[in-house]
Amino acid sequence: MRVVFMGTPDFAVPSLKALAEAKYDVAAVVTQPDRPRGRGKKETPPPVKETARTLNIPVFQPLKIKDPDFISLLKGLNPEVIVVVAFGRILPRDILVLPQYGCINVHASLLPKYRGAAPIHRAVINGEKVTGITTMYMDEGLDTGDMILREAVPIHEEDNVGDLHDRIASLGASLLIKTLSLIKSGQAPRTAQAGESSYAPMLTAEDERILWDRPARDIYNQVRGMNPWPGARTTMHGKVLKIWRAAALEEDGSASWPGQVISSGTDGILVRAGTGRLKITELQLQGSKRLGAADFLRGTPVPAGTALGGPM
Incomplete structure (x- = not known):
């Protein structure tokens, strides 16, 4: 399968590496622009960009995801599937309908709980005992698409966000490869989200x-x-x-x-x-x-x- 990968932070890195190790044809990586970081406010590339460079995968960093030139570029790459892992932006319909197998998201919660930008932080802050990973077909809502696979992860009493983040990121990579295999073989389940939903908004000061x-x-x-x-x-x-x-x-x-x-x-x-x-x-x-x-x-x-x- 020819893949375009869209992701930005450390959480997305294991998934990108898993695609490369599984010999998927990753045509390009799309990530957020470099941002000033640290005391010196030096322009710093996102972790996904640095990983893509080590894998010799072309990287694109559009300022605006809805830019017609960027969407034309994506069409030219002709992906069969677009994989999205913590990209940080909502995709427009023009992108969602572009690939043959759709856009697949790896989300760090057991949907429909903790939709949104900070599901790992919010789960720990709220004292949850269990969270997990969900892979899903993306639609125009915020983490509302039909689910493919879900797997739970316990939150231990002494876990901090860093501990949980690393376990979930690793599981997300594994579940992504299983998901793509099922999609390619035509055996992927498609389950509408049901039950009580909640949101995990971005952290504030x-x-x-x-x-x-x-x-x-x-x-x-x-x-x-x-x-x-x-x-x-x-x-x-x-x-x-x-x-x-x-x-x-x-x-x-x-x-x-x-x-x-x-x-x-x-x-x-x-x-x-x-x-x-x-x-x-x-x-x-x-x-x-x-x-x-x-x-x-x-x-x-x-x-x-x-x-x-x-x-x-």
Whole structure:
């Protein structure tokens, strides 16, 4: 099968590599334009572009996906199928109807739950125990197309987004190859999405902010759901404080208000939440490195009574 692959971030890389390893004819890779990243704001190519270069696959980075010249270019490539994995843009009908076998999407949830841009983050933040991968035929809606294959993945108690991302990305690559094989042989199932749906919108700066009047369990899930990117944050003495690892404890402890430090020691910093306590075990003060609690406290004492939170 002649394939055009559309994807952008790290999540899409295993799927592109799987296509190459399975000897599919990948005619081209389409990805987002290079973006400025890091402190120096240097123009940086997306991970999929870098992978495509190592595989000697032509890369196209259209500024506008609806550009008639780009759509003409796609037609000239004559793909039998277009594979879309975390591309980051909604495809217009002119592209959806172009390939013989349609446009196939690899989505990081068990549809119809968590349609949208941030399904892995939202599943962890919401304390889900299970998520997964769905392959589907794309239509003009947002992740609403008929499903082909689904496979569940457990979310373990200690998983952060990075842990789950890597497992799901690997499974997505495997399920993609199975899906294309079924499509080529004419045996691919086609199942309409049914049941309760939900959406996973793109993360915002407000999603990063810890609200200390929430239950400790919810804050713990937020910390897991923001590690390794973009990080759950609060403030201390007017500086941003990112919390990378923590544990939720049920007892409230002795503190006057949510966000007040109860105690600090080598095993962690205890903070009162709306209900329960959060034990912070890895954190990062603005302008400094990520550190375990013991190392952090050597350079930055956090005595009982310290207030966390406030204006960002």
